[in-house]
Amino acid sequence: MAVSGMETLDIISRLQASDVDNATMEALRITTDRLCSEYALLPAPQLLIEGRNWLQRVLALRAQRLTLSQHREVLSMAGWLALLVGCVEYDLGDKRGAEATRRAALSIGGEAEHAGIQGWASEMRAWFALTTGDYRGVIAAAQAGGEVAAHQGVAVQLAAQEAKAWARLGDRRQTEVALDKGRRLLEGMPYPDNLDNHFVVDPAKYDFYAMDCYRMLGENRMAEALAGEVIRASTDFDGAERSPMRIAEARLTLGVVAARDGDLDGALNYGEWALRGDRQSLPSLLMVSRELATIVNRDYADAPQGRAYLDHLTELSQAAH
Template structure:
């Protein structure tokens, strides 16, 4: 190759037909979609997420600078994470796992530790809801190794705590919970707490609530955290900002109520929790087992208990 051709080749490498303002628009759209996860109907979010992934695939085929290419990979990585979450919410675990792996690959190609960390966090969540608690620990540790002190490490610690609580190791669960809290405390408060891939103190209370509910060693703490989750997740006009978190908070209140012997009150909380339109079925069914365990222990032959258990079975059948 003649040496005179090298500058021309380098110039072509740096040439771009992509408008930076258009790329900025993509970033804003991805942020918007990730912020709508908590309340947007699953099919709508899935359709929009897929459509934007197609647009990014088309975009990356155009000439662009290396910096722009990396940014497209990053935005595609966030979208893939979001789509994987929604796919898993509706019970499509196999497709969700494929999408999650693509997100992990995109994060690796872009050198983006946070995206890689969240890909492992989704793996931990999948393992948790399927009862593979050792798998949760493996995924959480792998994610923490790549994510370092990024915000996702806080949520990885929380997933680890939830698994350890279900394994019966209350001491280790509380230690993991405390480790996540200590990681969170020095971090700057996020500018957009609505983004699903952001961890803030209120979201961490949601994870702590799960741990205390499952340990059943401190129902007062579980109840207090559940009420704080509901207070943060309901707007001034009664509309719900965090539908799925609120459902799990109601399951927690129902579980505590059942342990106190109020079966009618417990079932009322449970019915309200499973009646929401926006659901993460694997997560909801997982936490509902704590409630059904508590009410079955208190009143196993009650007609209301049998009816509620059947509703849960029907819900699981629509996965």
């Protein structure tokens, strides 16, 4: 793939030179941004291979003759790539590898004195804790990250993760406090240049966070309305899905609401639809799918179509381990 007028092979050959010029650094910046921007759509195994390869190449640059500013920028690019690799590892169910990569990114962010990278490493810790049911761990990670990255875009997502944890603990007041904090932070930030970059907070994503919280709090109509808005905002005019993982969780939210309303067929239709996506984050998908499964088990235990959905979910859970 051409990168800023320079082919990948050209970049790699330049990386082997004793000195790294400005054109090479710019090509690496663009490559890093491109990879982070392909998170939502590129098949996870392919993105993982590319991300790891470029991370190794960037880290190898530290052995070259670099200026002080180049050294810091190389560390920053390595930090973003490590964050990306860790996210994809976790999506694929490699929890141990993802945590090791997250810690490496945190260390790189500290060495580079880059608050954004350190903040995103904390956000990943909060995400990991959320999907494993460690809600107090989510709150601790979110608050720690918020202290380090109070003026970075990631502070919005850290507040949202905290809100999601409070919602699961059943604390409506603290959920609203955290959501309001994130909303205020978002309103005070400039509109981002590249919404596709996974480590840029998309203002439209805040409805996605709020949807999760209101679903957990049993606010069915609010969750349903927000799910519809998430699907609309994440779909192009031609029907192409720009954010398939967000859409999957929105469909699961609609499924949970349908199940609570007594519409089993509608609930299972949404539930199965959510499981069919090509690009999935298995831990997050399974976390929300289990909410629907709990209702099906409790309220529709004798329905054969419910059993088929539960079996499908069990297969997916086994594949994630």
